[in-house]
Amino acid sequence: MRAVSFLDRQIQTESNARTYPRRLPIVIDKAEGLWVTDVNDKVYMDCLAGAGTLVLGHNHPVVIDALRWHLDEGRPMIALDLPTPTKDAFVEALLSTLPCPLRDGKIHFCSPSGSDAVEAAVKLVKIATGRRGILAFSGGYHGHTHGSLAMMGNRGPKRAISGLMPDVQFMPFPYCYRCPFGRATACGDDRSDPPCQHLLRAMVHDPNSGLPPLAGALVEVVQGEGGVIPSNPAWMRAMADTLKNEAALIVDEVQTGWGRTGKLYAFEHSGVCPDVVVLAKAIGGGLPLAVIIYRRELDCWESGAHAGTFRASQMAMAAGLATLKHIQDAGLAENAEVMGRRLCSRLKELQTKHPFIGDVRGVGLMLGMEIVAPEADATGRPATDGARARRLQTALLAQGVIAELGGRDDAVLRLLPPLNITLRETDLIADAITAACGNVAA
Ligand SMILES: Cc1ncc(COP(=O)(O)O)c(C=O)c1O
Known part of the structure; x- marks a missing residue:
């Protein structure tokens, strides 16, 4: 064989x-x-x-055609983070899919993995807020780089790694089938005060909660690797409300972005607009590409704060642009x-x-x-x-x-x-x- x-x-x-x-x-x-x-x-x-x-x-075929066209036109494969017509078209199309204020926000091209984009998002909010604490959630998955691993729920891959990123505080994710509060029934109702929402509020607002000064919270709207666990819109709204004026809301859409959940972005199910959105996987049309998009006010890091040679593959942007257009048209x-x-x-x-x-x-x-x-x-x-x-x-x-x-x-x-x-x-x-x-x- x-x-x-x-x-x-x-x-x-x-x-x-x-x-x-x-x-x-x-x-x-x-x-x-x-x-x-x-x-x-x-x-x-x-x-x-x-x-x-x-x-x-x-x-x-739309991806294959876009790649052929890109090469036949003699366009570059790599241009570091210099502007190119391909990049310009990609950025314009991508930003136009987002709600305000992200639509008028900034994009940063990362090394082409979801994990690196997560690293960038965390660095960005730490620099912008001058604070160091990150809220992460049980069952969460954000990749395998050292920082991303620190925010992973699964304890297995971290067991033998010392010196993970400090100041990560885990909170329970609303995993209703195995409710972390032991409740027998799901409680995603807007009018009630389910324990997942209550605890989040209590911890963030309690001056004696022991939390480090918070820079941000990193969350998947639907946990993927963690076992396909959808949060609920009320929880997402409670999170956005709780973090307002306290810390940045980073939504990891690496797996959910570009239509996977029935909306272009999973955060749209709740009406919440994150401060930072992390994208990879689908956006390169099958080629590696990863970005973060964030509110303009957060853009206070210096030149080179998150650099890398293989950021912004031109071929991936050509493939990604064709993919986005096809998702929308079809x-x-x-x-x-x-x-x-x-x-x-x-x-x-x-x-x-x-x-x-x-x-x-x-x-x-x-x-x-x-x-x-x-x-x-x-x-x-x-x-x-x-x-x-x-x-x-x-x-x-x-x-x-x-x-x-x-x-x-x-x-x-x-x-x-x-x-x-x-x-x-x-x-x-x-x-x-x-x-x-x-x-x-x-
Ligand atoms: C939600 C989420 N974030 C981050 C990552 C890490 O992405 P990558 O494997 O490209 O580093 C993944 C990968 O599956 C993911 O599902």
Whole structure:
């Protein structure tokens, strides 16, 4: 088998820190849209899609055409942070998608990873406020650089790393299925004062809370790697309200940005406008690109405060611009909403048949199924069943679907298919999950 020899060679040569091929042992040869073909000619539906990067799927014609055009025109591949016509068009289009005051704000191009953009956002608000404290949230994920890691909920990857960024204070995220306050029912209601909101207010306003002087709070509107956990609009509004005049609200839209949740930006579900938004993944149309966009008043860092050689790849901006235009012209955020709802309802049907599916949740085409054991954990909720989740992932791969796991104990099956999937493709994914669940039911 050709795939086996590629995988063997990878094990010989690549770092022990490699991740995906351990659980998804495939060797991709060709790719188009949702579909990828491995070197053994097996065909898969890619519901990982570059960890949510490929919002138009693999090798979309608008992206290919934009890249060809860029090269045929003799435009540069790299121009450091000098202006170019490609960059100018990209910045104008990107800013026009945002509400005020971000629309009239500033953009900073970062080294091309979400993690580096998170680093930039944190540095920016520390410099602008002259304060050092950052609020982060349980279950949060912001990447693997030293600073980003300090704001990660998962304690595993941080265990052996000393000297992480100080002054990070974690607060509970509204994970209603496993309510950090032990409540049995979700409480996202505008009129009540749910404990997640109450605690946030109390801690930020209490002069004796022990918090360091706050520069900002870093939050995902829908936690992705943390197990597909949507916050609720009321919580987001309470957060914005609490932080007003206290600290900057940094919204990490690395995974949710550009249509994933059924709106161009996930923060739009709440009507809240962040002080800083962090973007990567989708904005490069499949090529690496990462930026932060922030309120103009925060722009008080000095030249070179967050530099890097590979900032602002011109090819990525050409691909990103074409991607954005296509998302808008083809109504792909709306498609994500419609297809996501359809897929979610099929998953909820499955939940009624299989007691190991504890929760089905998500927004748009960012969906998760939490796999649980019959017995309760220390909080009284069904314990996570990471082992069965891994069996499900493997069974799903055999059915021709690539999907990732996340959340506590990696017990959440996560689906991040391209935003342009069709009705037929949506149903094929649901059919494959149905079959795979049947296979791991015993
Ligand atoms: C919300 C969020 N922030 C930051 C990151 C880090 O991005 P990168 O992997 O490009 O460093 C990710 C990656 O999945 C993410 O989902």
